[in-house]
Amino acid sequence: MQINEPLTQQIREHAHRLLDGGEVECVIGYEIGPRGRARPAFVYGPTEVDRLIWGADCVHNLTTYLHDKKKPRKRGEEPPRVAVVVKPCDSRTLNILLAERQIARERVVAIGVACEGVVGKDGQPAAKCSRCTDRTPVVYDVLVGEPPEIPPVEDDWSDLARIEEMSPAERLSFWLREFDRCIRCYACRQVCPGCYCTTCMFERDDGLWVDAAIDVPQKHVFHLGRALHLAGRCVECDECERVCPMDLPLSLLNRLLVREVEALYGHRAGREETLTPLVFELGPEGSPI
Amino acid sequence: MRFTTLDGLRRWLDKLAEEVDLVAPTDVDGHVLYRPVQSADAILFDYERPELSAKDFLFPATEVLLRIEQKGKDVAIEEVLPDRKQVLFGIRPCDAHGLAVIDALFLEQDPPDRYYRHHRERTVLVGMACLQMWEGCFCTSMGGGPMDTTHLDVLIRPSEGGYFLQPVTPKGVAILEGLPVEEPKGEPPSVKEYNEPVPVVPPEKWRPLFNDRIWMRHGERCLSCRICTYVCPTCRCFDVTDRVVDVQPGLTRIERIRVWDACTSPNYRRVAGGHNPRPTKPDRLRNRFYCKFCYYPEDFGPLGCVGCGRCIVACPVDVDITEVMQDVAKQT
Numbered sequence: 290m291q292i293n294e295p296l297t298q299q300i301r302e303h304a305h306r307l308l309d310g311g312e313v314e315c316v317i318g319y320e321i322g323p324r325g326r327a328r329p330a331f332v333y334g335p336t337e338v339d340r341l342i343w344g345a346d347c348v349h350n351l352t353t354y355l356h357d358k359k360k361p362r363k364r365g366e367e368p369p370r371v372a373v374v375v376k377p378c379d380s381r382t383l384n385i386l387l388a389e390r391q392i393a394r395e396r397v398v399a400i401g402v403a404c405e406g407v408v409g410k411d412g413q414p415a416a417k418c419s420r421c422t423d424r425t426p427v428v429y430d431v432l433v434g435e436p437p438e439i440p441p442v443e444d445d446w447s448d449l450a451r452i453e454e455m456s457p458a459e460r461l462s463f464w465l466r467e468f469d470r471c472i473r474c475y476a477c478r479q480v481c482p483g484c485y486c487t488t489c490m491f492e493r494d495d496g497l498w499v500d501a502a503i504d505v506p507q508k509h510v511f512h513l514g515r516a517l518h519l520a521g522r523c524v525e526c527d528e529c530e531r532v533c534p535m536d537l538p539l540s541l542l543n544r545l546l547v548r549e550v551e552a553l554y555g556h557r558a559g560r561e562e563t564l565t566p567l568v569f570e571l572g573p574e575g576s577p578i
Numbered sequence: 579m580r581f582t583t584l585d586g587l588r589r590w591l592d593k594l595a596e597e598v599d600l601v602a603p604t605d606v607d608g609h610v611l612y613r614p615v616q617s618a619d620a621i622l623f624d625y626e627r628p629e630l631s632a633k634d635f636l637f638p639a640t641e642v643l644l645r646i647e648q649k650g651k652d653v654a655i656e657e658v659l660p661d662r663k664q665v666l667f668g669i670r671p672c673d674a675h676g677l678a679v680i681d682a683l684f685l686e687q688d689p690p691d692r693y694y695r696h697h698r699e700r701t702v703l704v705g706m707a708c709l710q711m712w713e714g715c716f717c718t719s720m721g722g723g724p725m726d727t728t729h730l731d732v733l734i735r736p737s738e739g740g741y742f743l744q745p746v747t748p749k750g751v752a753i754l755e756g757l758p759v760e761e762p763k764g765e766p767p768s769v770k771e772y773n774e775p776v777p778v779v780p781p782e783k784w785r786p787l788f789n790d791r792i793w794m795r796h797g798e799r800c801l802s803c804r805i806c807t808y809v810c811p812t813c814r815c816f817d818v819t820d821r822v823v824d825v826q827p828g829l830t831r832i833e834r835i836r837v838w839d840a841c842t843s844p845n846y847r848r849v850a851g852g853h854n855p856r857p858t859k860p861d862r863l864r865n866r867f868y869c870k871f872c873y874y875p876e877d878f879g880p881l882g883c884v885g886c887g888r889c890i891v892a893c894p895v896d897v898d899i900t901e902v903m904q905d906v907a908k909q910t
């Protein structure tokens with residue numbers, strides 16, 4: 290994998306300063322595993338910061354691990370203060386978690402990376418990067434790197450075209466074929482920073498909507514339900530799609546809803562520290578949908 | 579040892595598909611997966627290690643155990659046991675080894691698991707040797723190997739001009755009866771290169787490491803999903819639940835189902851009242867490794883890992899069982 294030396298150096302310096310000064314308990318960043326794959330890393334001391342790296346394989350959205358840092362380590366203590374490395378796309382999650390009162394701003398130090406794009410599973414530039422309009426995180430405390438000069442891009446939703454060309458019946462059979470391949474491993478839910486319910490309604494022992502079978506009807510309900518629970522909250526980090534061992538095109542479901550919510554409310558999740566209007570906002574006429 | 583060409587193999591499989599439930603490696607939207615097939619046309623003959631193990635066909639991800647019909651006060655219960663013979667064609671030696679590991683719990687304990695035993699008895703295992711070790715494979719460190727015949731009924735070795743078929747058990751001899759046999763062309767192939775061996779630490783040496791910081795280091799990035807357990811040929815945890823499938827006036831139909839479960843999942847260990855003795859990701863991941871290398875061998879005999887490498891390739895955050903094994907070896 291390609292390591293970006295200057296940014297790696299800057300991340301290590303910030304991590305060292307934050308850990309050495311006792312400002313944070315832990316820095317959540319990236320490291321390289323023995324097989325040469327980039328992966329999330331948790332660094333607890335200044336002597337360990339040399340594990341941290343930055344490069345084009347740093348695709349994971351690390352903000353999802355902030356949910357593991359919400360509880361104090363000992364009863365009666367404050368929750369730990371942590372630093373987390375965020376790309377522009379990941380940083381939008383911080384706004385979601387702040388608006389939803391999942392994290393307190395003063396307990397998180399965001400090490401923002403001015404991002405030149407990351408690569409997907411196939412080694413090609415990730416789809417999310419080709420439509421990225423940010424390149425600088427929307428929330429950060431310190432910034433590493435220079436925002437690259439790139440021509441501004443419009444989200445043309447061209448990824449959705451293949452779905453929209455289909456008749457409703459074709460769409461249904463397309464999705465049923467995809468859901469058939471799903472193994473209900475819940476990796477998509479587990480990686481999602483927006484899926485943090487203590488008990489997911491699709492995994493309740495007494496679930497009314499869906500039982501425990503690993504069959505198409507259950508997976509159908511799970512995926513459509515999960516997409517709706519993320520409507521107006523999904524930051525399009527595409528992590529759910531990346532982790533899926535069966536390559537379900539989950540971003541198509543999410544982005545159809547992203548576009549709906551934007552058209553109806555002018556809301557794009559995580560651009561600001563606001564709750565999704567979909568469930569929280571009623572106009573004089575009630576909900577627009 | 580018998581020899582046949584690809585054409586001979588296909589004709590034999592076409593015939594088998596008419597007589598038995600035939601399962602084989604197929605291409606499912608770009609993924610190599612075992613699936614039931616109706617003819618040789620759907621089968622892949624040149625393929626890597628399928629992404630999921632073959633356990634699904636002896637220990638299905640979802641299995642209806644009982645059908646229960648309630649009419650007023652009358653309750654009728656019917657047990658569901660498929661009776662057709664099943665042939666798993668083209669499974670890898672590690673798949674068969676994985677089944678032998680599951681046997682130690684489901685077959686060799688008293689009482690055995692009725693459903694698993696039933697599937698096991700109706701199934702013939704026809705393996706396809708691996709001519710190379712794939713990414714992550716370390717079967718040779720776990721007592722298996724890319725050409726291991728031990729747990730198979732038949733082992734097939736692909737070669738330049740065709741296939742060498744070696745029956746291993748009487749079941750294997752019987753299933754090969756209809757095979758069109760030809761004069762062998764060339765020699766059976768061998769594996770040219772092996773992956774690096776991995777150290778295996780005996781169960782008793784794992785016990786003192788329960789509170790070691792390795793578990794935090796490997797477990798903290800774990801997502802607590804179920805990928806590694808679902809792709810694994812030896813993971814065999816399950817849940818049993820009842821579901822209502824039909825309600826009409828005076829008539830209720832219920833199914834008792836068994837479904838895969840996973841110790842890596844947050845809900846797995848939750849008990850009445852909501853308490854969870856494995857509350858964090860490292861707690862859960864540690865259990866997966868202790869199950870494989872300490873608890874299962876102590877309780878049932880075999881190690882709970884056959885070194886197929888599937889979990890290594892599939893994990894989205896690079897949790898790597900061989901790295902864990904190396905770290906454990908360093909500590910002992």
Ligand code: SF4
Nearest residue numbers: 484486489490515518
């Ligand atoms: S799918 Fe819905 S219920 Fe389940 S964790 Fe996500 S938001 Fe919560």
Ligand code: SF4
Nearest residue numbers: 481523524526527529
């Ligand atoms: S639904 Fe998928 S793309 Fe959206 S926030 Fe969750 S993981 Fe990211």
Ligand code: SF4
Nearest residue numbers: 471472474475477533
């Ligand atoms: S990650 Fe993929 S296979 Fe797993 S539950 Fe989600 S969609 Fe299904």
Ligand code: SF4
Nearest residue numbers: 800801803806893897
């Ligand atoms: S080790 Fe990897 S595959 Fe297994 S539960 Fe953790 S994240 Fe999922």
Ligand code: SF4
Nearest residue numbers: 810883884886887889
């Ligand atoms: S633990 Fe991993 S390597 Fe071992 S048998 Fe299971 S999937 Fe294969």
